[in-house]
Amino acid sequence: MAGQDVRSxxxxxxxxxxxxxxxxxxxxxxxxxxxxxxxxxxxxxxxxPDEASGRIVKEWMGGSWERFxxxxxVPVVLVAAGIVGVALALGRLAIHLLKLERWLTRxxxxxxxxxxxxxxxxxxxxxxxxxxxxxxxxxxVALGGAFIAAWAWRLHGPGAARQAxxxxxxxxxxxxxxxxxxxxxxxxxxxxxxxxxLFRSMVPPWYFDVRGYHLQVPKEWYLEGRIGFxxxxxxxxxxxxxxxxxxxxxxxxxxxxxxxxxxxxxxxVFPLMTAALLLSAGWRLGDRAAGAMAxxxxxxxxxxxxxxxxxxxxxxxxxxxxxxxxxxxxxxxSASAHKVPVSGEQPRVPGAVILLAGYLAxxxxxxxxxxxxxxxxxxxxxxxxxxxxxxxxSGVTRRIPTSALAAGLLFVLAVFAGCGLWLAKNAVxxxxxxxxxxxxxxxxxxxxxxxxxQWSRAHRAPADGWTFGALxxxxxxxxxxxxxxxxxxxxxxxxxxxxxxxxxxxxxLLLLMAFNFASWWLLTHRVDRFLLPVLxxxxxxxxxxxxxxxxxxxxxxxxxxxxxxxxxxxxxWSTRTVGDNRFLMSLKAFRLDLPNRADPxxxxxxxxxxxxxxxxxxxxxxxxxGEAQAFDFEVPVIxxxxxxxxxxxxxxxxxxxxxxxxxxxxxxxxxxxxxWQELARYREPGGYGYSDYVTPELIQREFVDTGILRxxxxxxxxxxxxxxxxxxxxxxxxxxxxxxxxxx
Numbered sequence: 080m081a082g083q084d085v086r087s088x089x090x091x092x093x094x095x096x097x098x099x100x101x102x103x104x105x106x107x108x109x110x111x112x113x114x115x116x117x118x119x120x121x122x123x124x125x126x127x128p129d130e131a132s133g134r135i136v137k138e139w140m141g142g143s144w145e146r147f148x149x150x151x152x153v154p155v156v157l158v159a160a161g162i163v164g165v166a167l168a169l170g171r172l173a174i175h176l177l178k179l180e181r182w183l184t185r186x187x188x189x190x191x192x193x194x195x196x197x198x199x200x201x202x203x204x205x206x207x208x209x210x211x212x213x214x215x216x217x218x219x220v221a222l223g224g225a226f227i228a229a230w231a232w233r234l235h236g237p238g239a240a241r242q243a244x245x246x247x248x249x250x251x252x253x254x255x256x257x258x259x260x261x262x263x264x265x266x267x268x269x270x271x272x273x274x275x276x277l278f279r280s281m282v283p284p285w286y287f288d289v290r291g292y293h294l295q296v297p298k299e300w301y302l303e304g305r306i307g308f309x310x311x312x313x314x315x316x317x318x319x320x321x322x323x324x325x326x327x328x329x330x331x332x333x334x335x336x337x338x339x340x341x342x343x344x345x346x347x348v349f350p351l352m353t354a355a356l357l358l359s360a361g362w363r364l365g366d367r368a369a370g371a372m373a374x375x376x377x378x379x380x381x382x383x384x385x386x387x388x389x390x391x392x393x394x395x396x397x398x399x400x401x402x403x404x405x406x407x408x409x410x411x412x413s414a415s416a417h418k419v420p421v422s423g424e425q426p427r428v429p430g431a432v433i434l435l436a437g438y439l440a441x442x443x444x445x446x447x448x449x450x451x452x453x454x455x456x457x458x459x460x461x462x463x464x465x466x467x468x469x470x471x472x473s474g475v476t477r478r479i480p481t482s483a484l485a486a487g488l489l490f491v492l493a494v495f496a497g498c499g500l501w502l503a504k505n506a507v508x509x510x511x512x513x514x515x516x517x518x519x520x521x522x523x524x525x526x527x528x529x530x531x532x533q534w535s536r537a538h539r540a541p542a543d544g545w546t547f548g549a550l551x552x553x554x555x556x557x558x559x560x561x562x563x564x565x566x567x568x569x570x571x572x573x574x575x576x577x578x579x580x581x582x583x584x585x586x587x588l589l590l591l592m593a594f595n596f597a598s599w600w601l602l603t604h605r606v607d608r609f610l611l612p613v614l615x616x617x618x619x620x621x622x623x624x625x626x627x628x629x630x631x632x633x634x635x636x637x638x639x640x641x642x643x644x645x646x647x648x649x650x651x652w653s654t655r656t657v658g659d660n661r662f663l664m665s666l667k668a669f670r671l672d673l674p675n676r677a678d679p680x681x682x683x684x685x686x687x688x689x690x691x692x693x694x695x696x697x698x699x700x701x702x703x704x705g706e707a708q709a710f711d712f713e714v715p716v717i718x719x720x721x722x723x724x725x726x727x728x729x730x731x732x733x734x735x736x737x738x739x740x741x742x743x744x745x746x747x748x749x750x751x752x753x754x755w756q757e758l759a760r761y762r763e764p765g766g767y768g769y770s771d772y773v774t775p776e777l778i779q780r781e782f783v784d785t786g787i788l789r790x791x792x793x794x795x796x797x798x799x800x801x802x803x804x805x806x807x808x809x810x811x812x813x814x815x816x817x818x819x820x821x822x823x
Contacts (some may be wrong), residue, residue, distance in 0.1 A: 096633040099574050103640065106559070106570040113560050135654055141664040148665025152281050158331050159344045162200060162324065163193065165223040168230035170196025175233060177431040182410055184362070190355045191435065194402050197345070198442035201323035202500050208306030208326060209504060216330045254629040255368070261638050262371035268645040272378045273351060275652050278662040279388040280347025281340050283669045285659045286389035290708040291720065293390055294339045297322050298710060301329040301338065308508040310525050311719040311726060312707075313534075316514050318501040320445030321346055321392035336670060339390075339710075347387045349398040353615050354378050356398075356405055360619055363409045364584060366626055372641070373615075373622025376571075379648045380618070381563035381657050382611055388658035392446055393611040399443035400454050401615035406436035407461050408587055430489050433462055437490040441497020443612070448516060449603070453595050453612065455494055461587060463487045515722075534722055537767045538604050553600055561607045563657060567644055568617050571624030578627050585623075588616050686795035688712055691752055691802060694791070699747045699808065702727060704773055705754035705761070706800075717748065721761045725770040727751070732772055736785050740807075743787075749808035751788060753778065756799035778803070 140147045170192030174180065180188060203222065212218045251259065284290050292314035299315070300306045306326075309315035325342025332338045354374040361370015377383065386393045410432050440458055443450035466486035495502075502512040511521035518531040541549070559569050579585055595613050603609060625637050654660055661669070688711045691701050695714040703709065703718040704727045719726045730742050743749075753773065761769035778801075782788040788803035 093630075096628045096630055096636075099577075099628070099633075100636060102574075103570050107566055110559050110564075110566045135650075135660075138655065138660055139653070139663040141661045141668060146664045146668040148668070149278075149663060151666045152278075154332070155281055155328075155337060155340045155344055158328055158338075158341045159348075161223070161331075162327060162341070162345060163197075163348065165226050166196030166200045167193050168196065168227045169199045170194065172226070172230050172233060173199065174435075177434060179431050179435060182429070182432065184359060186355055186359045190352050190359070191402060191406075191439075194352060194398060194439060194442070195435070197324075198320060198399070198438070198445065198497060200327065201320045201442075201445065204323040204327045204330075205306060205500055205504070208300060208323075211305035213301055213306070213326065213330050214304040216333065219327060219330060255366075257631075257634060258366075258368035258626050258629075259371075261634060262368035262375075265638065265641055265645070266371050266375055268642070268649075269354070269375050269378050271649055272384075272652060275649075275662070276350060276378070276384060276387055277344065277347055279384060279658070279660070280344045282343075282388055282659050282662050283336075283340065283666075284343070284390045284710060286391060287708060289390035290710040293319075293322055293392065294325055294342065295708075295710040297325040297329060297342065298335045298339065300326055301335050306504075308524065311717070311723050313515055313526075313720055313722045316505060316509060317448065318445045318498060320442060320498070320501065321395040336713075337666075340666070343387075343390045346390065346392060346395055349395045350378065350383050350387060353394070353398045353401055356401060357615060357619055357622070360405065360409060361622065364582075364623075366623060369622040369626045370619075371622070372625045373618045375641070375645070376565060376567050376621050377615060377618040379645060379652075380565040380568065380614065381648065381651055382561075382565075382608070382614065384652050385563045385657045386608065386611065388660075391608070393608055396443050396446045396450060397612045397614055399439050399446065400450065400612040403436045403440040403443065403454060403458055404588070404591065404616065406432050406439065407458055407465070408584065430486075433486055433489045434493040436462070437493025438497045440490075441494040441499070443497075444494065445498040445501050448513065449609065450612070452602070453598055457591050457594050459487055459490055462490045530722060533768045537722075540601065540603065540605060541765070544605070550600070553605060556607055557596065557610060565644075565648065567641065568621045571621035572617050573624070574627050575620040575622075575624035578623075582623065585620060588620065592616055685711065687752065687800045687802065690791075690794060691750055694750050694802070694804070696749070699749040699811075701750045701752055702730075702748045703752050703754075705757035705769070706752055707757070717746070721767045721769045725772055728770050728772040731782075736787060739782075739787055740805075743805050744808075744811055747811070749805050749811075750791075751803045751805070753801045753803070754799070755801070759799075 137143070167189075171188075173195050174183070174188065174192050183191065204219075207213065207218055284294050292312055296309065296312060296315035296319060299309065299312075322342065324345040325339045327338075328341025328345075329335045329338025332341065354377050357374040357377055358367075358370045361367045361373065364370070383394060436458065440450065440455050443454050463483045463486055466483045505514045506512040509524040509526075511517065511523035511526075513521065514523045515526050515531065515534060518526055518528075559566070575582070576585065576589070592613050595610065599605065599610055625641070651657060685708070688708075692712055692714050695701050700715040700717055701712065703716055704725070707718055707720045709716050709718045717726050730746075731739050734742070755775070758769055758773065761767050762771070778788070782803070783790065786806055789806050791802040791804055794800070794802060
């Protein structure tokens, strides 16, 4: 009878892990069935390891060891490190003023202080830019020195800052200790991911959005010496909190190109901060091994290297979003669970924690408007509900409305502290704090109802996208078919949800993820990258899915599986499948790069841009039509995004030949580049839209045949572009003070 009892208790314990293992295998097979190209790459590595690895390593240098160079990254790293040091000092001062040290462990104190400080640095850069001080780097040097001195005085002077609370490890069972040892071994895999992440962060920008506005707008602001309204680039009039690091780098380096790499490197630091918070979340929730697994999965997810390598700011938004959720959901919970000292008070969410959560949520809004809906609204509800629950549990009924309103008000005020300067800047410069959004409510400078319709049409869900088939496609995309997904996240997260009854803290996270997915599907144009702010939550669930069962066989199986996939993901991270992998090529080679556009793996400078840069002499400009990727040009250019009025049409439509020549001469426009490829892409059905004014027939009839423009022959092949020379520009007298934009 005793033997039967043992078997009856053992069989259910075996069935769960066995079914989970079958599910994992089935998911992995489905996952890689969507990725035949990646499977071919992995197969070539297995069958021809020497040849494949040699080819990949040569790609890191741009195809030749003669282009190798890493020492030239030292100035970029030093400037970025200086900004991090100032940000850390600022953030520690802020945490000290909030008296939050006793609530935070050392790891949390470091990570959250850096996050707070970096947003403060961003806001200070914005303020200096609005005042017109971007070309005076000594302003930033003096402010940075003052902040570090203030923190040093706070650290050692009267009223010195308190130390962080001790983590207070509780005794671990044998199973927990085994999981912790395994997770620490696996965490060593994170080192090569970190190295590649930082090096690929310093690869010059190649992605359209980054060259069109993420780094182009900072470049324009720096060259102008101030932050102002950009009538030709609507994106430059939105919150650009993460892009301020590039503005600051440009000012400190006095070089817009090198400064842009400083900004990219700082963006690459944020995933490391998110991973550190995931590690801390494991301790807060009583399972350090799960936190380590979550951090490793986050750092190894291909989406992270993709956006960081490109220079996109989704990793910054993800950190601020997760930091805000962390404060609301975890800091108050662990006071009783882990005996964090709270001076004898009952466990509760102090106002300072609410302020910190709101500020981090505001920092997310300072990066992207959608955080207002995706993050601020649900966290506002969460803060008020937690306040109500606390008072009900304490038996305080008469103060329930007052307490909830006070908590909500604190949160909203902190949100505005994190992003309010951006909203105020837009309100003053455009008349619309959310420019160009909510045009029907606020209006907006240089924005028309037609442009508002064009913008809304481009950013809403597809017209035929409200079917069950469209929903199934989106679920499949986010469930693993997305190009840069990780094979580990979804299956392990689902396994964690299967143990929901024992881990009720998952419920608010699942609700937040469901709200984000619903908002993304209903209200946006469903770009999968825009869901990255919830990626840390998915990784956290996946980490706890790994430790969902305690058996030795399950632990060994998970350890082998994760180790194997870390090797596969590391190979993927080092290749072109996630972007430009020339991370060991010298910066000089990058800046002079002229690749063959026939190469399907082309990433960097458009050869036509290089040609125009050689043709335009100091004191003159180029006018771009259709082309909005203006970052590469080292000569002054005039351009517009597809949502702004066509700059060529504004100057030329309805004018005589003499008037057109007079305008070109007055604005020193000596060359005109027309990208027919981009114009066709914008104008095709379902495209973003563009003015119909510029056509090949119009250019030939009204500009070439009349002797205003002359086409430049001998351009690089493979481009659907034309470059035209303004006839007679050589006779224009050169104005004083106009030069190329190389360094200054």
